Amino acid sequence: MQDRYRPLKTRYSESPVLVIDTEADPHEILDAAHQRLRAASDLLETLYCLCFKQADLKDIPHIVNALYLLTQDGCELLEVARQRTEL
Secondary structure (H helix, E strand, C coil): CCCCCCCCCCCCCCCCCCCCECCCHHHHHHHHHHHHHHHHHHHHHHHHHCHHHHHCCCHHHHHHHHHHHHHHHHHHHHHHHHHHHHH
């Protein structure tokens, strides 16, 4: 069971809550990765277009954390999909 469900590296506790089902359809895994990476890309594009003079300094760690979670999870999903397609 531990080999099938890979815990995400972005967890903050000892026991994983969010996992990747490594036996899921590779297309579904790729879709999940695409969704997260697209969301991160869209957020970055929005930030690129905004004026940071209007931003509050406390928002920066929130934005960085969101981008980290989205890109890290997306990359892990891509890795699982890549491994599945090599079988």
